[in-house]
Amino acid sequence: MSERMLRDKILPVLSAMSMLLAIGMIIFYLPDMKGAMGETLDMSFRIFYFHMPIAITSYLAFTVVFVSSILFLRTGKYSYDILSRSAAEVGVIFAFLVLVTGSIWAKATWGWYWVWEPRLTTSLALFLVYVAYIVLRQAVDGADKRARLASVFGILGFISVPLSFLSIRLWRSAHPLMFGDTSGSSGGGLEGTSLQLTLLVNVIAFVLLFITLVVYKMQNEMMEERADEIRASLD
Amino acid sequence: MDAILSLNNVSKKFGNMPVLKGIDLDIKKGEFVALLGANGAGKTTLVKIMSALSSPSEGTVMVNGKDILNDQGSLRSIIGVISHETYLYNDLTAVENLRFFGQMYGIASENLEARINGLLEQVELVKRADDRVSTFSRGMKQRLSIARALLHEPSILFLDEPYTGLDQHAAHAFEKVLLELDPKDTTRLMITHDINRTYNMCDRVIILDKGSIVFDSLMSEVASAEELRDIYSSHVGDNDTF
Amino acid sequence: MIRILHIAAKDLKEEFRTKQMLNSMVLFSLLVIVVFSITFAPILGSSQDVAMVAPGVLWIAFIFAGSIGLSRSFVAELENGCLEGLKLCPIGRSSIYTGKMMANMVLMLLVEIITVPLFAIMFNFSITGLFWLGIIIFLGTVGFVCVGTLLSALTVNTRTREILLPVLLLPLVLPALIPAVMATGSILMGASYGDISQELRLLLVYDVVFFLVAQLVFEYVIQD
Structure with a gap:
């Protein structure tokens, strides 16, 4: 089986199938959730099974940006830069989806679209940092310099995110009465096997989706570079 | 070798x-x-x-x-660069510029002041020593940049189109200062477009085209400036020399 | 290393000769205070309310004045190719960073020293806990300038540096800004060291981490 086969056929089919399975499990397989009072919670909590895997994937994306940025500065190989920018662009979409799903969930649970909850706010910081990363890429002329400066920013951004988490957690603990202690993930119902299984399948599905998108994006970028080279050699 | x-x-x-x-x-x-x-x-x-600003x-x-x-570090302290950029801070005076770069090259302060005064005298800027560089003419700036580049007595000197933007008089003054100041054992490499000047000043010529060396010869083997111009045109084309 | 101090001294000498940056920073900071003072006019009588908005007002003034100054920090180095001249000298790249950072730090602190009393006057507010307030502002400013100086070098060659710098800088300084604002608020409400020790520790961690990382990556920023 050639690498090309794997890339063009297997990967998208695999991620589409796992995605279908993951969605199917959320809708049909998950049992109804009971709240603390024994009442049946509405469907809104099910968004958590999208929310958390997407969040994990967005963190994964920016870990990839961080590592490949360091590798680019160390080796100067452009393939690392292509990987950084592909992972960043796909990652930004995931980070945005974290905010959207998080807000919907927050609205259903607390009645607000936005809650200054450490994890959600950290995702906001992450999103802003990597939007800035993409803005920077667009502002710099010259492939060499763009790759170099973006790599530096990719490293700084990755370091700032956990610090953001720490500072937001500190801040929230200073105002504990605003929303009460509801920032836990899903009300303690996660021990059930069916829930864990659904979550696991969803995480795998989203990571696969991420890998597929990054691989396609990288292919695109490489073709673009190739086209630029040909264009340059023509004149 | x-x-x-x-x-x-x-x-x-x-x-x-x-x-x-x-x-x-x-x-x-x-x-x-x-x-x-x-x-x-x-x-x-x-x-x-060659000046370690960029790595191959x-x-x-x-x-x-x-x-x-x-x-x-030790390479940088034996290299001097005179470029079409003067590397001078506009809002500092001539002396302050030289003093700052002297400090950067780690010249001991007791030797530094004497060296600065000597150099200013040689580039004929003593009277303007305490004026801001922003008030200087292009020619004066370029002369000061010679003093700047020679502060630490480099043994290799790179000249990157040092004549850019100088009128004939200023160019002549620059050349005079350069040839006077620079002791004969200094190794020099000059980028230029000026074939006549090259022929008269340099003792070896290298022509670079599209990233490769296409001609390398001692100047004594080139009969005249005219011949050098012909050699240059045959390798590069003659669109941007004068 | 003494050469770091020479670089900082050179920067400050240049700046005090023209005062271009300092003037616009102070003016901008003043404008922010005035605008907020007008906006919050109804609550100016109550020091309880003023203490609530004070940290936000002060740090917005610092940060905006700071990004104006920082965006010009490397501009003088570009005139006549000075940065290249500096890179030719036998000094470490990180010394250039540290020197510039120290000069920016001095300018920022000057702006802050002018802004704080101005704030007290315009908001009719008597500031308590001046010592710890000073420490908080200092630590917050170190973090801001550490990242800001690096990003100033990073953006100086881009087309839109004045706009780009704050866009890049603010998300990165968020982790320093939050504890700085929190601690400022607590101190102005009359808290003691014990109440803000965690914030100070976080600020310190931020400062140290970004100072060290900036030293490591600066050479890639100014390489060509």
């Missing part, structure tokens, strides 16, 4: 664009080398690599037999 500067298979790429392709070059101590070539031939990149994608650069990547 008594090569003070030697390049071995030096290549440089910007992105996927090759700028220098496998340059091999030995420069002997005391030589005055002219580096000619069209815009974009890679001259400035080559000088940046491939190949090695040796100064006095030592690889510059290993010991950039």
